[in-house]
Amino acid sequence: xxxxxxxxxxxxxxxxxxxxxxxxxxxxxxxxxxxxxxxxxxxxxxxxxxxxxxxxxxxxxxxxxxxxxxxxxxxxxxxxxxxxxxxxxxxxxxxxxxxxxxxxxxxxxxxxxxxxxx
Amino acid sequence: xxxxxxxxxxxxxxxxxxxxxxxxxxxxxxxxxxxxxxxxxxxxxxxxxxxxxxxxxxxxxxxxxxxxxxxxxxxxxxxxxxxxxxxxxxxxxxxxxxxxxxxxxxxxxxxx
Numbered sequence: 001x002x003x004x005x006x007x008x009x010x011x012x013x014x015x016x017x018x019x020x021x022x023x024x025x026x027x028x029x030x031x032x033x034x035x036x037x038x039x040x041x042x043x044x045x046x047x048x049x050x051x052x053x054x055x056x057x058x059x060x061x062x063x064x065x066x067x068x069x070x071x072x073x074x075x076x077x078x079x080x081x082x083x084x085x086x087x088x089x090x091x092x093x094x095x096x097x098x099x100x101x102x103x104x105x106x107x108x109x110x111x112x113x114x115x116x117x118x
Numbered sequence: 119x120x121x122x123x124x125x126x127x128x129x130x131x132x133x134x135x136x137x138x139x140x141x142x143x144x145x146x147x148x149x150x151x152x153x154x155x156x157x158x159x160x161x162x163x164x165x166x167x168x169x170x171x172x173x174x175x176x177x178x179x180x181x182x183x184x185x186x187x188x189x190x191x192x193x194x195x196x197x198x199x200x201x202x203x204x205x206x207x208x209x210x211x212x213x214x215x216x217x218x219x220x221x222x223x224x225x226x227x228x229x230x
Contacts, residue, residue, distance in 0.1 A: 035219070037164075044121075044224040045156070045164065045207050047217055061217040095163055102211045103152035103219065104169035111163050 002026040004034075004096055004109035011115045012086050019082040020112045022096030029077035030054040033099035036070060036081050039111075040092040050099060051079055086116045122147065122208055122222035129228040135196040138225045140208030141189055146220055148189035152211035155184060155193045158224075159204045167206075168193060195227070203229040 007021040022034060036048040049060040053072040060070070069082040079096060094112050097105035123141040130136040140147065140155075147153055151171045156164035166175050168184035171191060181196045191210070195202055208222040 044205075045158075045221045047209075047219050047221060049217060050219075059217050062215060065216070097164075101152070101169060102150070103209060104154040104166055105209075106166040106169075106175065108163040108165070 002098065002107055004098060004107055006094075006096060006109040006112045009113040009115070011117070013118055014087055014116055015085050016116075017082070017084055018086055018114065019080050020094060020114070022079045022081075022109050024077045024079070024098065027098075030074050034072065034079040035097050035099055035105055036068075036079075037095040037097065038064075038092050039095065040089075043092075045095075048081070048094075053077075053079065086114075088116050088118075090114060091116050122210060122220060124206075124208060124222040124225045126223070127226045127228065129230055130195075130198045131230045132198050132200065134198050135194060136198060136227065138193045138195075138206055138208075138227070140191040140193070140210075140222045142191075142210055142212075142220075143189055143214070145214035146210040146212035147186065147191050149213065150211050151186070153184065153186060153191040154209045155182075156207045156209065157204045158207065164207065198229055200229050203227055 030053050033050045035050040038046045048064040049070045051058045051070045053074045072079045097108040153171045155168040158164045171186045172184040183194045207224045212220045
């Protein structure tokens with residue numbers, strides 16, 4: 001079974017750093033793009049960026065370029081989303097998903113809730 | 119990166135059919151047959167329902183169908199059921215950004 005399992009919920013203070021993870025299993029991790037999506041409380045889905053674990057080629061949405069870092073460790077089939085200095089506005093649920101074609105992503109991870117509050 | 123345009127809400131009664139639109143431009147929806155639709159129930163991760171405009175993944179009910187005309191894609195749900203009540207998002211490949219996918223703003227479907 002193809003599966004993406006994300007790390008658990010995080011509670012952080014503004015200015016702190018954070019790295020969340022997304023581990024793939026049941027398929028060849030290096031040959032599929034992984035995307036990251038933000039969902040702010042009560043809001044819609046936003047694409048943040050994608051990474052190809054095979055060579056770490058990474059593309060960012062202009063809205064998130066410079067705000068987060070997407071990386072991958074293919075030796076442990078894991079993709080990461082990282083913040084250097086969190087803001088309250090980073091509060092939300094973050095999903096990873098495997099890209100299966102030019103437009104579609106499946107499956108999705110279960111989501112990681114990030115809460116940033118002083 | 120502009121989102122695709124979806125109606126904020128639609129509603130229908132059990133057994134009826136509804137259609138959700140997703141309007142983009144010639145750089146995304148209109149230029150490629152690469153539109154997908156996702157269903158999201160409260161507190162759950164999104165689920166792929168339609169890809170490449172009209173293809174259904176294995177396990178998705180044939181009550182869900184997709185189509186496209188010009189710059190507008192559509193998701194139709196026939197024989198509405200209570201469990202169809204959810205948020206629906208379209209997504210498209212795009213050539214107009216450094217990131218080649220874009221979402222719609224989402225549509226809340228209420229089954230009356």
